[in-house]
Amino acid sequence: MPLRALHTLTDIAPENWDRLLPDDQPFLRHAFLLSLEESHSVRPEAGWRSEHLVWQEAGKITAAIPGYRKHNSSGEYVFDHGWADACQRSGIRYYPKWLGAIPFSPVGGARLLGDAMAARQLLVDLPDYLAQQGLSGAHINFTDAPADALLREQPQWLERLGCQYHWLNHGYGDFQDFLATLMSRKRKQMRKEREQVAESGFTFRWYQGDELTETQWDFIYTCYANTYAVRGQRPYLTRHFFSLLAARMPEQIRVVIASLGEQPVAMAFYLIDSHTLYGRYWGCLAEFNHLHFETCFYQGMEYAIAHGLQRFDAGAQGEHKLVRGFEPQLTRSWHQLQHPGLREAVGQFLNEERAGVRAWAVEARESLPFRRGD
Incomplete structure (x- = not known):
């Protein structure tokens, strides 16, 4: 298969990974992700197993998603514990799941790295990979606009909104x-x-x-x-x-x-x-x-x-930031769930949640401390 998994970033040269990156954001760099692995901050015993998905054509990696096989939901900052609890009560297996994210870092940015056409094909083939690996689903957190556009093309992905507060210069x-x-x-x-x-x-x-x-x-x-x-x-x-x-x-x-x-x-x-x-x-x-x-x-x-x-991202949550001039910013994550009943129930929940998050972002903007125009 052109889609394969890397279980450590030592399997790819730093320059081959970093050339897939669209900008100089530090969290996506080979050095950052490898440091998480080699320091044992990311480790299977804590529920994180490196499983970076790459798309390879003619021996060359053309697209990738930094990712992990998860056996819990800790350190993700997009909270799905309720979904996992509901699965446990219903006899549906929720773990292991696959997560496309930067561990312990609720920072928006590129998640579908490299060539857009190759990244699109990776997404198309991902459900088969999940089934083969016995994974309950895939989750991609804190995406950027190009990733949102590609994920929106795939009807099986469910969109989730969140809200953070960033200071803009x-x-x-x-x-x-x-x-x-x-x-x-x-x-x-x-x-x-x-x-x-x-x-x-x-x-x-x-x-x-x-x-x-x-x-x-x-x-x-x-x-x-x-x-x-x-x-x-x-x-x-x-x-x-x-x-x-x-x-x-x-x-x-x-x-x-x-x-x-x-x-x-x-x-x-x-x-x-x-x-x-x-x-x-x-x-x-x-x-x-x-x-x-x-x-x-x-x-x-x-x-x-x-x-x-241009921007100061001081971390997730914290409505107390509003009164200090940090402005509400919508964040997005995307979820593909293999179980039809779970997918339907979560989809209904997310429809209601998105409306609430959007309403809160509007309300939060009214709480900003800036002087109003005359």
């Missing part, structure tokens, strides 16, 4: 320019939050990936892991992942470390491409008033403005 010269676009009460609130952090003695320093020592990476990981520990959970990523990533793609890593006096107390880990700053992980050693907002939001906004970036 409308040509601001500095942070004060942004504040000037806000209603007075919101502008004063942000200024007060930032002033309280500054008056408490916090300082902030930005680093590129290759500017950080292993001791600093130890601190970064401690902060990251602590965000899970306080909830009694195990972190998705291992410490080794950060060292691998720093060695392989340091130019796309940014970290801001917050210090109180000489003591580092918090950090935010970002990735970057030519137009977007992606806020991924945050952590602190103790709780401080407004420090999260400053480290994760305001520092990122200032960085985006200073470096001419």
Whole structure:
């Protein structure tokens, strides 16, 4: 078959994978995905088995989807636990399933990589692959517009909408320019939050990936892991992942470390491409008033403005972002379910859910803090 699976990215040369990518988004790079594998952040014991689907013609890979065989629904950020529970009650097998996504990263972007015609043929042949492999279905999360167009052509795929909140740089010269676009009460609130952090003695320093020592990476990981520990959970990523990533793609890593006096107390880990700053992980050693907002939001906004970036994606969820100028953005995922009854029931649910998500996005836009036109 032209469609085949790669169970590790070591089976394809980095340059052959990366030439399929449409842009420089870091999450799709061979280096990022391989670091997840080799650090054992992605591993079968945690419910993730690498299963990247590729389309090969005349010995050359012309299209691909980064993917995984899943035995649970953790770390996906498109929540289908209810579907799995309903299957269990009805005696329908839901796992294993196949997932086309970037693990632990609710970031929109290309999912159907390479030549569009080859990607279309991959989608056409995918149901046969699922049946042969005994998979309950396929799910492709956080797609971009070209992938949406190809998936919409296939009637068996069900569309699901979500909503995130992104900060957009409308040509601001500095942070004060942004504040000037806000209603007075919101502008004063942000200024007060930032002033309280500054008056408490916090300082902030930005680093590129290759500017950080292993001791600093130890601190970064401690902060990251602590965000899970306080909830009694195990972190998705291992410490080794950060060292691998720093060695392989340091130019796309940014970290801001917050210090109180000489003591580092918090950090935010970002990735970057030519137009977007992606806020991924945050952590602190103790709780401080407004420090999260400053480290994760305001520092990122200032960085985006200073470096001419168009967008700041600070992560999934978080309606509290609205009052700080993060604008609602619809996200899409696509689902192909092999069981006819399950497909029909989920299809009906998604029809209602899409209407609700669209209505919420409109309502959320009304909550933005920007000054209204005269």
